[in-house]
Amino acid sequence: MTKAQQKSTIPNPKRVVFCDFDGTITVEETFVGMLKHFAPELSSQLMPEMYARRLSLRSGVRQLLESIPSECYGEIVEFSRGKLMRSGLVELLDFLDAKGVDFVIVSGGLRVMVETVMGDLVDRASAIYAVELDATGPRLQVNAEFEGDTELVSKVRVMGLYEAESQVAIGDSLTDFNMALQASSVFARDRLAEYLDSQQKPYIKWDNFFDVRENLSQKWN
Template identity: 30%
Template sequence: MKHYPVGVFCDFDGTISKSDLIASIAYEFAGQAGRDLVRRIQRRELSVREGVEAIFRAIPSARLPEITSYTEQLTVVREGFDQLVSGCIQRGWLFAVVSGGLDIFVHPVVQAYRSEIEVFCNHLDASGEYLSIEWDVTCDDLCDGGCGLCKPTVLRRFKPDNDVQVVIGDGVTDLKAAKEADYVFARDSLLRVCREQGIACTPFESLAEVIPTLEQEVSL
């Protein structure tokens, strides 16, 4: 595997995309049951994997075209995304999208960079009567399980080939990865939980803030 001095591992829902698309799909297509499941995931009463599987089991596969169209209309890319990705590529850094989200809305956004970045996300399977998830990265032996896509497992895969690992995220699903990282950029729920647990992190709004901050504060 190629050596990258810096590995940047970036969440998608709520981070690259301004909207949390899984939650939005749950609200729009799974009704009150979807709302209840999202709340239970956020309160950590259900693992991400359990909750997301339950959400999509409640949605008929025949609605997939509606979901695809809905997410296309809803996706708004956060400011600075192109600057961040192109900046990582120019510096010889790894940029990886590490998302518990779905290929139907992750791939269109990152398509222009697919040959130069890594993308980890889940596949939405419409082969049965109801939708199901094919999980891209399952938990390794060092994880306590329950991840929808195991972000710390991805970081550990690249650890031997990175000098510094950076996590960018917004939600509780990014917390395990934040604990593994050397440097964390956080907003929203992840920022709150990192502060509660004493995990060092830098708040952000635009993704254009990431590289200048790293070059100023981190020994590269």
């Protein structure tokens, strides 16, 4: 293509979809469930504090993960297997592919859980950002490349890696709150919808990925 031809091309507005994993791609909160299963006592102490936003996710989630013995790593993988995904994901991915839009998974949970639940579908995401575990010591060690001030995975930092005119966020809970405040359009359900109501930030209520596809296809046509 010559320079002149490039100039005459009307640029597609760059759009990126940022999608949470636990409770968003999965029907259940698999990560919270895992933490409760492998660190029950500490979970019952720390989780209410995190939900009340008195304890940061960065500190609380790290404490919980690092209390789990490394020998549980295999059981964590097993725990994740067969967890259900919300309907319409494949159809949304097909739609985004056709539109040339990146689908980025940003999870405050574990990469190994994302990969285990999604199986081959994981390759359809442009990228996955999540917490990595090191299981070589006596207890799990957390590796979080995009740690923020209050979050173990700062979804806003991840968003900053992508230049986009339109940033779409899809989520369900507290770990999506800052990402949602930053995004140009937000699909929210459950706790995230409540947090956004309290901030009077507009959002689109969604239940499954068919809803998201339907809404985006109307918006982008």
